Amino acid sequence: MSPTTIASQALSPWRRAVLKVGSNLLAADGGGLTTRYAEALAAFITASRAVGRQVVLVSSGAVAAGRAQLRAHAPFGSDLAARQALAALGQAPMIALWQSLSPRPVAQVLLTHDDLRNRRRYLNARATLRELLALDVLPVVNENDTVAVDELKLxxxxxxxxxxxxxxxxxxxxxxxxxxxxxxxxxxxxxSATPITRVDALTPEVLAMAGGSGSTVGTGGMRTKLEAAAKASAAGIPTALFSGRDPTAAGLLGEGQLRGTLFAAGRSRMQARKYWLRHAPAAPGRIHVDAGAVRALAGGRASLLPGGVLEVSGEFHRGDLVEIVDGAGRHVARGLSQYGVAEARRLAGKHSREIESLLGYSYGAEIVHRDDLATVADIETGESDT
Structure with a gap:
C-alpha cells in the first residue's frame, strides 16, 4: 500500500520530541551510509528548531558505517566483539553524516543500560542532554555498543x-x-492488510499484528516498535510511527500532521511523572525548608533552591527520592535530590551562585528541580493529575 493512501491526522502540540532513525534508513546499498532518507528528517529537525521546538535524535548506523570502512582492508567477524569494534569505528562517520545535514553543532551521547538504571548516572545523562538542548546543540544518542555486553544491552x-x-x-x-x-x-x-492509524491501547490483539512473542517475522521490525510505544505510553508520552523513506511524511510532521500510526499515551506525561514520585520508595533522608520555600513549592511550578533549605537530615545520595518538610516537620513535597546529603548540607541557606565555589563543581542551581518534584497536593490528593 502506498503511503499516500494513508490519511494524515493532527498531532497534539509538542515542545520536545525524540526522533528515532534506524540503520535501514541510513545504510547505503553498496555499504556505508547515505543521506538519501536522512535529508528530509534533518530538514524536519531544523524546521522544528526554527519554531522553538527541541528534538533529540536517536540514531543507529554506526555498525554499518564501521563495516564499510573495514571491508576494504581487513576481515571482520559477526560475534559481539566484532560488532563492538565496528561500532567504535563507525561512530565518527555516523555523527559526521548528521553534522553535514545540520546547521547547528551536533553532539554524540552514548548510553548503556547501566547509565539508565543507576539514578545518579541517569541524572547526569539527563542534565547533559538538557544542557545540550539549552545550548542549541543537536544531541545524537546511540547505545554504547563498544562497552555493552549481551545481558546489559538495551x-x-x-x-x-x-x-x-x-x-x-x-x-x-x-x-x-x-x-x-x-x-x-x-x-x-x-x-488485504490495512493500516491502523490510531492505537489507544496496546492490547494482545494489537501486539499480534507484529507477530508472536519471539517471532522473527514482523512488519518491518514492528515488535520492538510496539514495545517502545508501550514504554513511552507508560511514561505518558504518545508515539508516532511513520515512513522515514517518505519525505512528504517528514514534511507533514513539521506542519503538525502525522501520516502513519499514532499510539496514544496511557496518561498525561505529568500524571505519569507525579504518580511515580508519589509512590516510589524514598531514601531515609529529609530536606527541611523555610516558609518562603513552602510557599514557592506549593504552586507546583518552582524548584527548591539552596537558599530555602534550613537543614538536611538522614542519609541520601544524588538522585535519591527524598522527603521535603517544613520547619515543623510537616510534609511539603518529595522529589529527586540533585545533591547528596553532605553536599546539600553545605549548600543549605546559600545562594545558587555560590554552589561551585563551595563544592568545586555544580550539578545545577536547584537542590530539587521542579520537574522532579511532587507537592503535598500531588502526594495526598492527586489534584495536579487531573
Missing part, C-alpha cells in the same frame, strides 16, 4: 528511544521506519 534503538523520551521529559516519541504504519497484517505477505 537491545535496540526503538526501546532506547522510548527510554530517552522519558529521560528528557519529551512530549512525543517519533519513530521513522521503513514501513509507513502499523498494519493489520504484514503488507508484504498479505494484500
Amino acid at each position: 537491545g535496540d534503538n526503538d526501546n532506547l528511544a522510548a527510554i530517552v523520551a522519558a529521560l528528557v521529559d519529551a512530549d512525543l516519541l517519533l519513530i521513522a521506519s521503513d514501513i509507513d504504519a502499523l498494519y493489520s497484517a504484514d503488507p508484504r505477505l498479505d494484500a
Whole structure:
C-alpha cells in the first residue's frame, strides 16, 4: 500500500520530541551510509528548531558505517566483539553524516543500560542532554555498543528511544521506519492488510499484528516498535510511527500532521511523572525548608533552591527520592535530590551562585528541580493529575 493512501491526522502540540532513525534508513546499498532518507528528517529537525521546538535524535548506523570502512582492508567477524569494534569505528562517520545535514553543532551521547538504571548516572545523562538542548546543540544518542555486553544491552534503538523520551521529559516519541504504519497484517505477505492509524491501547490483539512473542517475522521490525510505544505510553508520552523513506511524511510532521500510526499515551506525561514520585520508595533522608520555600513549592511550578533549605537530615545520595518538610516537620513535597546529603548540607541557606565555589563543581542551581518534584497536593490528593 502506498503511503499516500494513508490519511494524515493532527498531532497534539509538542515542545520536545525524540526522533528515532534506524540503520535501514541510513545504510547505503553498496555499504556505508547515505543521506538519501536522512535529508528530509534533518530538514524536519531544523524546521522544528526554527519554531522553538527541541528534538533529540536517536540514531543507529554506526555498525554499518564501521563495516564499510573495514571491508576494504581487513576481515571482520559477526560475534559481539566484532560488532563492538565496528561500532567504535563507525561512530565518527555516523555523527559526521548528521553534522553535514545540520546547521547547528551536533553532539554524540552514548548510553548503556547501566547509565539508565543507576539514578545518579541517569541524572547526569539527563542534565547533559538538557544542557545540550539549552545550548542549541543537536544531541545524537546511540547505545554504547563498544562497552555493552549481551545481558546489559538495551537491545535496540526503538526501546532506547522510548527510554530517552522519558529521560528528557519529551512530549512525543517519533519513530521513522521503513514501513509507513502499523498494519493489520504484514503488507508484504498479505494484500488485504490495512493500516491502523490510531492505537489507544496496546492490547494482545494489537501486539499480534507484529507477530508472536519471539517471532522473527514482523512488519518491518514492528515488535520492538510496539514495545517502545508501550514504554513511552507508560511514561505518558504518545508515539508516532511513520515512513522515514517518505519525505512528504517528514514534511507533514513539521506542519503538525502525522501520516502513519499514532499510539496514544496511557496518561498525561505529568500524571505519569507525579504518580511515580508519589509512590516510589524514598531514601531515609529529609530536606527541611523555610516558609518562603513552602510557599514557592506549593504552586507546583518552582524548584527548591539552596537558599530555602534550613537543614538536611538522614542519609541520601544524588538522585535519591527524598522527603521535603517544613520547619515543623510537616510534609511539603518529595522529589529527586540533585545533591547528596553532605553536599546539600553545605549548600543549605546559600545562594545558587555560590554552589561551585563551595563544592568545586555544580550539578545545577536547584537542590530539587521542579520537574522532579511532587507537592503535598500531588502526594495526598492527586489534584495536579487531573
